[in-house]
Amino acid sequence: MAQFTRVSGSVGLISLKNPPVNALSAVVRQGIVDTVQRALSDPKVKSVVICGQNGIFCGGADIKEFGTAMSGPPLVPMIHAIEAAEKPVVAAIEGLALGGGLELALGCHYRIAHSKARLGLPEVSLGLLPAAGGTQRLPRLIGVPAALDLITTGRHVTAAEALKLGIVDQVTDHNTVDAAVKFALSVREHSLNARRISNNLCPPPSDLDALFEGAMQKVRQTARGAVAPVACVQAVRAAATMPYTQGMEREKELMATLFTSGQARALQYCFFAQRAVGRWSMPSGARWDTSKPRPIHKAAVIGLGTMGRGITVALAQTGLSVVAVETQEKQLMEAKQAVSGMLKRGAKRRGVAPVLDLVSYNCNLQAVADADLVIEAVFEDMDLKKKVFQQLSAVCKPGTLLCTNTSALDIDHLASQTPNPELVVGMHFFAPAHVMKLLEVVYGSRSSPQVVATAMQLGKKMGKVSVAVGNCRGFVGNRMLKPYMEHAFFLLEDGATPELVDQALEEFGFAMGVFRMSDLSGLDVGWRVRKEDGLAHPGMALGQAARVRQGRRYSPLADLLCEQDRFGQKTGMGWYQYDKPGGRVSRPDPWLHSFLEEYRARHGLVARRIDHQEVLERCLYTMINEGFRILEDGIAAGPEDIDMIYVFGYGWPRHRGGPMFYAGMVGLERVLERLEHYHQAHPDVPYLQPCNLLRRLVASGSPPIHRWREVIKKVRSQL
Numbered sequence: 001m002a003q004f005t006r007v008s009g010s011v012g013l014i015s016l017k018n019p020p021v022n023a024l025s026a027v028v029r030q031g032i033v034d035t036v037q038r039a040l041s042d043p044k045v046k047s048v049v050i051c052g053q054n055g056i057f058c059g060g061a062d063i064k065e066f067g068t069a070m071s072g073p074p075l076v077p078m079i080h081a082i083e084a085a086e087k088p089v090v091a092a093i094e095g096l097a098l099g100g101g102l103e104l105a106l107g108c109h110y111r112i113a114h115s116k117a118r119l120g121l122p123e124v125s126l127g128l129l130p131a132a133g134g135t136q137r138l139p140r141l142i143g144v145p146a147a148l149d150l151i152t153t154g155r156h157v158t159a160a161e162a163l164k165l166g167i168v169d170q171v172t173d174h175n176t177v178d179a180a181v182k183f184a185l186s187v188r189e190h191s192l193n194a195r196r197i198s199n200n201l202c203p204p205p206s207d208l209d210a211l212f213e214g215a216m217q218k219v220r221q222t223a224r225g226a227v228a229p230v231a232c233v234q235a236v237r238a239a240a241t242m243p244y245t246q247g248m249e250r251e252k253e254l255m256a257t258l259f260t261s262g263q264a265r266a267l268q269y270c271f272f273a274q275r276a277v278g279r280w281s282m283p284s285g286a287r288w289d290t291s292k293p294r295p296i297h298k299a300a301v302i303g304l305g306t307m308g309r310g311i312t313v314a315l316a317q318t319g320l321s322v323v324a325v326e327t328q329e330k331q332l333m334e335a336k337q338a339v340s341g342m343l344k345r346g347a348k349r350r351g352v353a354p355v356l357d358l359v360s361y362n363c364n365l366q367a368v369a370d371a372d373l374v375i376e377a378v379f380e381d382m383d384l385k386k387k388v389f390q391q392l393s394a395v396c397k398p399g400t401l402l403c404t405n406t407s408a409l410d411i412d413h414l415a416s417q418t419p420n421p422e423l424v425v426g427m428h429f430f431a432p433a434h435v436m437k438l439l440e441v442v443y444g445s446r447s448s449p450q451v452v453a454t455a456m457q458l459g460k461k462m463g464k465v466s467v468a469v470g471n472c473r474g475f476v477g478n479r480m481l482k483p484y485m486e487h488a489f490f491l492l493e494d495g496a497t498p499e500l501v502d503q504a505l506e507e508f509g510f511a512m513g514v515f516r517m518s519d520l521s522g523l524d525v526g527w528r529v530r531k532e533d534g535l536a537h538p539g540m541a542l543g544q545a546a547r548v549r550q551g552r553r554y555s556p557l558a559d560l561l562c563e564q565d566r567f568g569q570k571t572g573m574g575w576y577q578y579d580k581p582g583g584r585v586s587r588p589d590p591w592l593h594s595f596l597e598e599y600r601a602r603h604g605l606v607a608r609r610i611d612h613q614e615v616l617e618r619c620l621y622t623m624i625n626e627g628f629r630i631l632e633d634g635i636a637a638g639p640e641d642i643d644m645i646y647v648f649g650y651g652w653p654r655h656r657g658g659p660m661f662y663a664g665m666v667g668l669e670r671v672l673e674r675l676e677h678y679h680q681a682h683p684d685v686p687y688l689q690p691c692n693l694l695r696r697l698v699a700s701g702s703p704p705i706h707r708w709r710e711v712i713k714k715v716r717s718q719l
């Protein structure tokens with residue numbers, strides 16, 4: 001709602017009240033319409049200030065309302081009425097003015113911001129555009145290039161940048177409402193014509209066509225199939241080329257296409273899912289709101305390879321004191337140099353001093369004795385990790401949390417090496433660990449809720465999206481990756497090339513196709529795991545039995561490449577070729593194509609034409625099927641957890657919402673039907689067998705994703 005008071009004799013003060021961010025819900029919009037009318041019709045009121053309660057101006061339209069039938073007064077006429085007012089209206093911007101909130105402020109005649117406020121039009125990240133006049137007013141106010149930047153990226157600007165750009169008229173370090181009231185008193189007699197942004201023309205850019213062509217090219221390159229950034233450019237073009245009223249029509253038209261697009265739904269789902277994963281729960285009933293995290297003052301990292309270095313940087317950047325341990329002196333010195341470099345570069349980017357002093361380096365495990373939390377990041381080898389956990393149990397002070405960065409190994413087995421298994425938890429970071437936003441927090445059967453809460457909170461402090469998951473081989477992310485990759489190999493056997501598979505996945509929106517990704521992360525990683533699992537060893541890839549392992553279809557293609565030292569980028573060849581070891585630009589490799597032909601001939605396989613649809617269905621639907629198994633097994637609490645893991649850790653296109661959301665968009669019946677079809681064609685691939693939960697969901701009428709938990713509960717209770 002909105003409250004009205006008269007202050008300083010003649011200033012009408014309208015204050016938005018809708019905690020936590022004063023979103024413009026129907027009630028708030030109605031409140032604004034009513035209070036503005038009251039202020040304008042009150043002869044004692046000579047000017048008006050609009051502010052938000054609790055230190056926040058406005059977080060924009062109420063996103064929760066987007067999926068519902070809209071009620072209450074619409075934003076556009078409401079903002080027009082404010083702009084058309086004959087009394088000066090001043091926006092007092094504290095905290096945030098985002099989306100519809102900033103558009104409301106742009107309808108006011110003046111804007112005063114607190115120095116700590118942030119402003120922006122982030123609609124693009126929700127699959128929308130600023131359709132309450134934002135695409136038409138902002139370019140008129142600050143020019144086309146700056147408006148294009150803000151609207152297509154959705155980035156927030158500080159008050160200082162907003163002042164420089166001309167979005168706000170004044171910045172204050174003091175009480176913003178007091179400053180705005182004072183300002184409103186000083187302008188009460190001023191003419192308002194020039195202050196109505198919609199009256200103004202866009203400052204003409206020098207080469208309009210080149211500017212918009214460049215902008216369009218840029219968004220098409222970075223958007224990976226997202227439609228909103230393209231519509232944003234089109235809407236700003238309308239501002240630059242059309243009178244205001246026509247521009248508003250164009251804005252409305254473009255918004256209508258976006259609003260009904262699946263992408264907007266997916267992106268809005270991601271917005272809420274990202275927040276929902278913070279409200280974690282465990283099968284024991286322990287929850288985020290009943291488990292209190294422990295304070296962590298000092299952390300330690302054991303093993304300073306790529307992962308350990310990144311984790312050290314991420315911890316130090318939160319302000320924690322970190323002991324970094326690597327037993328070999330030479331590697332320790334190399335790691336110290338690398339970590340210091342990363343800290344310096346990070347600090348430079350953020351315009352702060354590097355926190356080099358927070359990290360101490362040591363060859364001796366004894367140095368972690370007084371740490372509150374230790375993260376083990378040694379080589380992915382169970383025996384080695386077990387040894388480290390045994391040593392840590394002897395060295396650490398009582399109560400120290402013991403965390404492992406394993407990407408797949410059994411947390412319970414590691415926990416059993418310590419006298420206090422309740423203190424053990426997985427913290428699975430993604431490389432590079434100081435950059436990637438995802439953290440899988442893996443609880444074992446005996447991890448205490450307090451320990452999980454501590455790991456989740458630490459992840460949040462590091463700026464990560466932390467997702468709590470249960471313990472199983474590969475946890476959530478890597479467990480689902482296995483059938484996805486396996487199917488990519490089968491597709492090569494059946495007639496595809498790495499280029500074809502990658503192109504289908506990249507056109508779908510993945511940052512990188514499965515083979516390019518495999519070359520980047522190194523083929524040897526998976527090879528080592530398969531060898532440990534008894535699935536691969538030299539010579540096994542020959543003969544008729546080569547394509548059957550443990551009673552099911554197996555593709556030895558990746559093993560065969562590894563046997564020839566084709567480990568990907570690091571060796572300059574893998575699924576693609578590179579100009580040198582460590583090279584990054586992939587090129588199709590004629591050697592690989594002949595190798596595939598020979599391989600198929602040797603095994604009596606006849607290559608057939610594979611299209612993009614088959615690639616997507618076989619790779620993605622098997623991955624999705626495994627996601628349903630994960631839900632059934634209780635490894636993830638809900639589909640949002642899986643989706644956020646894939647969006648933040650595996651390059652799944654955000655505008656497609658994550659694999660489970662995507663399954664809902666495709667239609668669960670369709671996913672089930674295609675899995676059944678492929679399973680019939682490939683009965684030796686168990687991953688293709690539709691899982692029980694998927695069948696149950698379809699049998700329950702394919703409910704929307706937010707209602708899956710009800711069915712999941714029933715299925716779990718029957719297992």
Ligand SMILES: CC/C=C\CC(=O)SCCNC(=O)CCNC(=O)[C@H](O)C(C)(C)COP(=O)(O)OP(=O)(O)OC[C@H]1O[C@@H](n2cnc3c(N)ncnc32)[C@H](O)[C@@H]1OP(=O)(O)O
Binds near residue numbers: 059098272
């Ligand atoms: C005609 C169309 C015109 C206009 C279109 C729009 O205005 S679209 C909306 C544009 N605004 C945004 O995109 C802002 C979205 N919100 C945020 O980016 C952040 O929430 C924000 C405001 C920066 C605050 O971040 P913080 O980390 O402090 O808190 P958190 O994100 O956890 O949010 C707290 C709770 O508020 C809910 N919420 C935030 N913004 C909105 C919103 N615009 N509508 C509805 N709800 C919103 C958020 O979900 C959190 O809720 P909770 O239940 O606690 O999880």
